[in-house]
Amino acid sequence: MINLSQSKKHSAVQQEVRAYKQFMRQIAVIMLGVITFGVCAQAQQTPNPRPNININQAQNLSQAQLMQAQQAANSQRVDLSQYIQSEGNNTGRSPMSPSNNNDMYDNPPAGEEGNPAPYGANLFNSGYVAERSDGLNSQYRVSPGDKIAIQMWGAVASAQVVTVDNQGNIFIPDIGPVRVSEVPASQLNNVVTQSIKRIYPNNVNVYINLLSATPVSVYVSGPVQRPGQYAGLASDSLLFFLSRAGGIDPYRGSYRSISVLREGEVAIQYDLYGFLMEGHLPTFSFKDDDVILVSEQGPMVTVKGAARYPFRFELTQDNQQGSQLIEYARPLTKTSHVAVTGNRTAGPISVYVPFEDFDDFTLADSDVVLFNDDIRPQVISVQISGSYQGPSFYTLEKGARLLDLLSYIEVDPTAANYKNVYIKRESVVAQQKLLIEQSLQRLERSIFTAPASSDGEAAIRSQEAQLVSQFIAKAREIEPLGKVVVADNENVANIRLEQGDEIIIPEHTDLIQVSGEVLMAQAIVYNDKASIDDYIAWAGGFSERADMQQALVVHANGSTRFASLNDSGYWSTTSKQQVLRPGDQLLILPKVDTKLMQSVKDITQILAQIAITANVALN
Incomplete structure (x- = not known):
């Protein structure tokens, strides 16, 4: 049993201890605040009389x-x-926190919404001011x-x-x-x-x-975030004082015309583009009452498209040609044309010129320059996977066909199942993913908009919606394979190849892969006398969640067929071909809970789509 009186006494003692510690910390802070650096007295020494010094004596330092x-x-x-x-x-x-210029971009002035940042704006986003030594x-x-x-x-x-x-x-x-x-x-x-x-x-x-060094006091004026007077050393750089003032206003201030005024005269002129591109920043020794004046922003040109530096660049009077903008923006090598839109005295302009002719083009304020790759590649590259010999990448002329390439690929006929070749294609992956996403969106709408006639039914719908949401989240993570079936009945279609195609040449195998809703997914040796029931039995039988009425057969050529259990107890397909062949995969799909009656059809359809496109049995 706890003694309440002792507990209260103990609590009171703890409060007194904490109050005493807090009092001592305050005393320590006060003592530290009043301590100043004392000047040590220098020892007064009578100057030594000048000795007799031999002028010709060597002046090398000796140990003595x-x-x-x-x-x-x-x-x-x-x-x-x-x-x-x-x-x-x-x-x-x-100590100070780095200047935060995010507000400058979050609230741009009217007409500047959506424009990229000016070239050099990130100069003042770091905290190097506090890191600079004396x-x-x-x-x-x-x-x-x-x-x-x-x-x-x-x-x-x-x-x-x-x-x-x-x-x-x-x-x-x-x-x-x-x-x-x-x-x-x-x-x-x-x-x-x-x-x-x-x-x-x-x-x-x-x-x-x-x-x-004696500190100096320098004024920073013009379109900066916090104009005013700032202290520093005479040896500090221009960037130090600009950063103390919060940096240059990206929508109003110039990065190319910054002056240091001394007694009303320009002592030195700075162009920060020289520092950004070449690391050139002239050294300057500041004095008290110097004024750093940032000029108003000059004509600006916005760069978009195939450029390494898609920013807004400031022009000068001596620097308004396209060749100068190319030097700043560094367009990619593949650039073939340049589109320029803007306004002139005669009215709006919109021109589209070859890249070579852009050097002499005269730019103006508010122009938008788009570097464009308008030359379509005349070659494509494809990859070979599976059982083959030789290189794995090939470069072909645009419009090349599958059989044209296969005639150049060396294979071992005893190891390569070249009659069941198939293709994985990026465009098919995107299309399959789009179809699955559309089915998932329909399922979401049907689940979350289902009416409920009573409180009990509403609770059941809510629980069902939660389960279906988890299923949808997992389904969206599945990546389709993008298979293109080109072989059937030992005939290969001579289709046109696309950029990025992966041609799969399967290997000959004597195994049947059994996966999905079975107890022990494994590879089983092919037996021409075995049925689907036999393979399922050898894999441990159906799991509790298995759909025992149908299975998905994935053939070596990438094609898929559903096998259904008929009334007589035999598995059959819509094709007259043999149900299983060496190298096939037998995929047992899960069964949808019948309690979700409203969404059984949609979920079953999605499960079939995922199984066919990704060879995955998703619960």
């Missing part, structure tokens, strides 16, 4: 010099972490506020971090001010080293490292 440099660094160690963090300044790289590229130019680490060892040992002042200089003890403003990061080491070497020409080694 390396040890001396290490001792100097240890004695004047500087905590660089505070500078690597840019003194807590926000460079625009706080690294500096070699083209970055030093600016006031930057931190520079200077290490000297040899005759003079020193380690210090200096800040670029407002005049663009750094001050080095015993050296004086050194001008570093606007010096590229890749040349900073040489510039500072040369200034030090003027005072210490020999036996002094210098290492210079740019630790951090």
